[in-house]
Amino acid sequence: MxxxxxxxxxxxxxxxxxxxxxxxxxxxxxxxxxxxxxxxxxxxxxxxxxxxxxxxxxxxxxxxxxxxxxxxxxxxxxxxxxxxxxxxxxxxxxxxxxxxxxxxxxxxxxxxxxxxxxxxxxxxxxxxxxxxxxxxxxxxxxxxxxxxxxxxxxxxxxxxxxxxxxxxxxxxxxxxxxxxxWYRMPQGAAEAEPGLEEEAVWRELRLVLEDAVRKWMVADVEVGSFLSGGLDSSIIAALAARAAPYRLKTFSVGVEGSPDLVAARRVAGHIGSDHHEHAFTPADVAAVLPHVIYHLESADVDLVRSAVPTHFAAALARRHVKAVLTGEGADELFAGYTYHHAYVDRPRELADELTRSLGTMHNINLQRVDRVTMAESLEARTPFLDRDLIDFAQTIPATMKLRRTDPQGGDSTGPTTEKWVLRKACADLLPRELVWRKKAQFDEGSGTVEALGEALMIVTGASRPLDREEEAAVYERLLRERYADPDRILANAGRWESGRVALAG
Missing domain, CATH: 3.60.20.10 (Aminohydrolase, N-terminal nucleophile (Ntn) domain)
Structure with missing residues (x-):
């Protein structure tokens, strides 16, 4: 790196x-x-x-x-x-x-x-x-x-x-x-082919996942793992703990008592990792915000919100290792975001949206992971974005990624479950309540959104919380203060919500 x-x-x-x-x-x-x-x-x-x-x-x-x-x-x-x-x-x-x-x-x-x-x-x-x-x-x-x-x-x-x-x-x-x-993203499948055995799909997915984690751990130094307590990072950490020839080090951050810290502690105990955590405060967020935005090379509200906990995780991990695994990419491969729920009855559009979002990660979430970790001289690795895993995941029908069902299966009118096939493939790796834990964005589960709200009041001297438009203006101002040519930076920045596949009707 x-x-x-x-x-x-x-x-x-x-x-x-x-x-x-x-x-x-x-x-x-x-x-x-x-x-x-x-x-x-x-x-x-x-x-x-x-x-x-x-x-x-x-x-x-x-x-x-x-x-x-x-x-x-x-x-x-x-x-x-x-x-x-x-x-x-x-x-x-x-x-x-x-x-x-x-x-x-x-x-x-x-x-x-x-x-x-x-x-x-x-x-x-x-x-x-x-x-x-x-x-x-x-x-x-x-x-x-x-x-x-x-x-x-x-x-x-x-x-x-x-x-x-x-x-x-x-x-x-x-x-x-x-x-x-030289490379084109394979188009995602929508509906299952006749005769498809679902169990065969998730069992093969598990094998491809294990191969990807082993491959992405190749190094002449020790590799650790981010662990938010969410499904994606927990799966990666669990597989890495089994594959590593040393006791895996895991890293979690959030505000004191946040759901992510609690869940990550539980996962770390289950997989036997050498776990490290850091609780940050609104004052900590206010202090690092200019640094984070400068290195992120973006003022997009959603990216900044997720970049803040990434910064604290990277700073924590770098005190112990030079490289870490992350769960980045699972949401794009297996329909893990809340907005995907709108596509639950539209598998063709969902497959197209997942394919689109994979192709736009480079200047959105992958930019965040690269810039913010490298700002701390830490290498971040993304096993979910292994080429073989992408190729296989894109053949899995969208109807197996997002579906109306309960964790027991069989209820086609039940709540929408994101990343269903991924949960089935890795159900034995983690405690059941963690496998089926509802999705929370990194900035939400870590408590960053609330901490940022207070931090922005510290930065601006405001007497009330800022709305989203005001928040965006603060981020852009902080970026402009750090660059001689800020318009060049802003012109190259991606937007997290741009270009989504529209739902007809």
């Missing part, structure tokens, strides 16, 4: 150094700036060492090619075996990118399995690519006749650029051949 900057046809090492300094929080273990001898490129990198900590320094400069990468390649051991171990000079998982490129295979980037963003330069061309869902960020800007790439928008702050945009998820940019989409 790390951050990087790359300048193509812009021979300015001082600029690269200034840009990497702005995102140095992403990699406190080492910082390097390198000008290539055989290519018109300057690369800068800040490193958080997770795999190959002894010899995995970047940029990776071999022959006439140079590479910077951010993220993790989880199938790097398999790729090494295929490509030939003798070709490798380091133990870094990122080096597999360079050797895959050199095979000259037409779709070489599709062989990478993980979360990643990278820029690779040769004397003739520059190539930049991003993982399927955009878990890892990557931006490109035009500066004069050259191109500048960076892991966060704040790297460009105060720099005159002609244009700036994100490399789309699952896309590859080639200075010779232009942009292409």
């Amino acid at each position: 790390c951050g990087f900057v790359c300048l193509w046809n812009i021979g300015d090492e001082a600029l690269a150094s200034a840009m990497i300094t702005r995102i140095a929080h992403r990699g406190p273990d080492a910082v390097a700036v390198v000008r290539a001898e055989n290519a018109p490129v300057v690369m800068a990198h800040c490193r958080l060492s997770i795999i190959g900590p002894q010899d995995g320094a970047q940029p990776i400069y071999q022959g006439k090619d140079i590479l910077v990468a951010n993220g993790e390649i989880y199938n790097h051991a398999d790729l090494r075996a295929i490509l030939g171990e003798s070709a490798f000079e380091t133990k870094s998982d990122s080096e597999t990118i360079l050797h895959l490129f050199r095979t000259d295979a037409l779709r070489w980037v599709s062989q990478l399995d993980g979360m990643f963003a990278f820029v690779l330069a040769t004397p003739e061309r520059i190539i930049a690519a991003r993982d399927p869902l955009g878990i890892k960020p990557l931006y490109v800007a035009t500066i004069g006749e050259g191109l500048a790439f960076a892991s966060e928008l704040k790297a460009f702050d105060g720099i005159e650029v002609a244009s700036i945009r994100a490399i789309p998820p699952g896309s590859l940019f080639d200075s010779i051949n232009g942009m292409r989409r």
Whole structure:
């Protein structure tokens, strides 16, 4: 995990150094700036060492090619075996990118399995690519006749650029051949096919989940797990506790006595984790709010609300580990949000909405997870967004994800149960009352919404709670105060409610 900057046809090492300094929080273990001898490129990198900590320094400069990468390649051991171990000079998982490129295979980037963003330069061309869902960020800007790439928008702050945009998820940019989409989200299924055995579906889902968690725990350092006490993080933590060769460390935050803290404590006791928790106050929220918004690179109300507890969880976890697992993505895969209930009798629209929301996570919830954890030099991993798990989950009919039933099954007129198939697949992992606990947003279950209300009164000096419009204005003001070019940041920010599939009739 790390951050990087790359300048193509812009021979300015001082600029690269200034840009990497702005995102140095992403990699406190080492910082390097390198000008290539055989290519018109300057690369800068800040490193958080997770795999190959002894010899995995970047940029990776071999022959006439140079590479910077951010993220993790989880199938790097398999790729090494295929490509030939003798070709490798380091133990870094990122080096597999360079050797895959050199095979000259037409779709070489599709062989990478993980979360990643990278820029690779040769004397003739520059190539930049991003993982399927955009878990890892990557931006490109035009500066004069050259191109500048960076892991966060704040790297460009105060720099005159002609244009700036994100490399789309699952896309590859080639200075010779232009942009292409190498990954497309599979369309979600709506209705069950005739003869489908539901038990067979959730049993297979459990196996795919277990594989994903094991894969996303690959590291040369200990990996912990966020644990909110909700279904998603509890499932991940329970599976990780079984897979880890050490006692898993789990981390929970909330206001004193909040439902999340109570539930997380119960889950931790059940799975036997080494549990750590932190209770925050409205005064704590008020103190960190400018920091959170600056790093989030967004003033969207819903994102800020969920970013605040993420910040406290990340700060807590970083005192103990360098990497954590999170439950991000389960709501988008299995219909876990409250607004999904409106689609309960419209499986086609629900399947389409889940597919849409998966494709837009990169500048919404995934942006929150990446920016806020990396602000604390912590790597967040999202096993629910494993490619194999996504492929399988998208074949599960929407009627098995959200349905009218009670936990016992069979009542088609009962209350709407979200993530039904996921609950069935993991029913044996956790106490029954936790498996069937009703969904609460992270900001709700942790008590953040109430704490934020008081914190905003502290920040503004208001004598009454702020309404949503006033809350949004405060967040935007705090963002504008921290950036030389705040409009550029706001223009690239996503909105959590934008573009939802409409229900006809």
